[in-house]
Each structure stands twice: as structure tokens, then as C-alpha cells.
Amino acid sequence: MAVQDSKKKIINRLRTLKGHISGIEKMIEDGKECEEILIQIAAIKSSIHKIGTIIVEEHALECLLKEETDEPMDKEKVKKVIKTLINYAK
Template identity: 40%
Template sequence: MSDKEKKDEILSRLKNIRGHIDGIIKMVEEEKECEEIMLQIAAVKKAIEKVGYFIIESHAAECLSSVENKEVIQRILNIMMKFLS
């Protein structure tokens, strides 16, 4: 994935999250049920985590690009992602 594609993906995810947050604001203003609001907050939290992981994984891949053994790179990335989960 090119740098532009990565950036576009990150921006797309963040804009989607912003839409969800706007929806939560509207739900609070309309005094929706707490359970509905908390469900949406949990979804936003998970989406933010996924964007963070995507950014970390992309950055780590760039940093490790000088390592010649691609299997080593993938193993390190897998370990990092498990650690961050």
C-alpha cells in the first residue's frame, strides 16, 4: 500500500469516526437511552483503536524496511500487534 493510500485509509476511518461521534452527540441531545449511547461509544472506542493499530503497523513496517528478511519483519509486526491488543 502506497503512502497516499495509507493516508487516505486513515483519513477515511477518522472521518467515519467523526460521523459516529456526531451521532452520539445527537443521541445525547435527544436524550436517547443510556444503553444505546454506550453501545455507540463502545463502537467508536474500538474504531479509534483500529486506526491507532493501523498507524502503528504502517509506521513499524517503514522502520523495519531495511531488514532484509521479510519473515522477521512480519513476525515482529505480529508480536507488536498482539502486545498492543
Template identity: 40%
Template sequence: MELDPAEAELKAVLNRLRRAQGQIAGVVRMIEEGRDCEEVVTQLAAASRALDRAGFSIVATGLRRCLAEAADGGRSREDRDEMRGRLERLFLSLA
């Protein structure tokens, strides 16, 4: 399954990942500066949630695409079942 970065949903995922990247850089700076543990953990938790949401969005996009291809008859049943199984495992790895 390949992702089309032109899709609006995936643009939102990329923005979320860039935000998380900035948050992680901020966490590194906070640790280097000796900032309060609670502040660091709060920012780290926010970055973690952003990464989780990005992962779920990517898996959801794949599921939708898989279902659309199944409706169009673009894949064999075995291919669809294999793809669904892979996407389910990816989804569970995020849980």
C-alpha cells in the first residue's frame, strides 16, 4: 500500500508529524536546560499523542483505500485479506 501525499488527510498528518518533531526538539532543549520534570513530561506526552494520532490516521487511510479497492474489484480476495491483516497488525501496534 502506497500513500499519496497529495491527499488532504495526509497533508494534515505531515503537519502533525512536523509539530511533533518540533515538540521533541523542545523536549531535548528542556532537558538540556534542566527544566522542571513535570514540564518535560507534559511536552513529551503531547509529542507522543501527536505521533499516535498520525499513525492512526495513516492506518485509517490505508483501510479506506483497501476497502475502496475491494469495492472496485482491484484486488483478489486473498490480496485484500492479506492487506487487511497487515493493516490490523499496524493498528494494534499503535494501541
């Protein structure tokens, strides 16, 4: 996936997320049932996770596959990508 396509996909997901958050605000103002609100919150959590996954994937691909030489991959760069993945997974 091209970087521009990824950016567009992420931006669209973030805009959708904003709409969901506004919807939850309205649900709370309207006194909707807790169960309905929690279902929407779970959907938002899932959406945030998906956005993070897309960003982590792009970061890893960009850092690890952008090598233009036949040189061995820089050990520090690999460590940095692994640290990013671990921090995201927490």
C-alpha cells in the first residue's frame, strides 16, 4: 500500500472515529442505556486499535524494507522498530 493511500485510510478512519465520539456524547446527553453506550465505546476501542495497527505496519515496512543496498540491516534500526511494536502492544 502506498504511503499516500495509508494516510488517506487513516484520516478517513479518524474522521469516522470523531463521529462515533460525538454520537456517544449525544447518547449520554439523551440518557441512553449504559449497554448501548458501552457497545459504542467498544467499537471506538476497536477502531483505535485498527488505526494503530495500520500505523505500526507502515512504520515497520518503511523502516525495515526501505534498504536500498545489499548491506545487512542496521541492528539499531531493527531494535527501534521492535521497541515501537512492543510499546504499541502494551
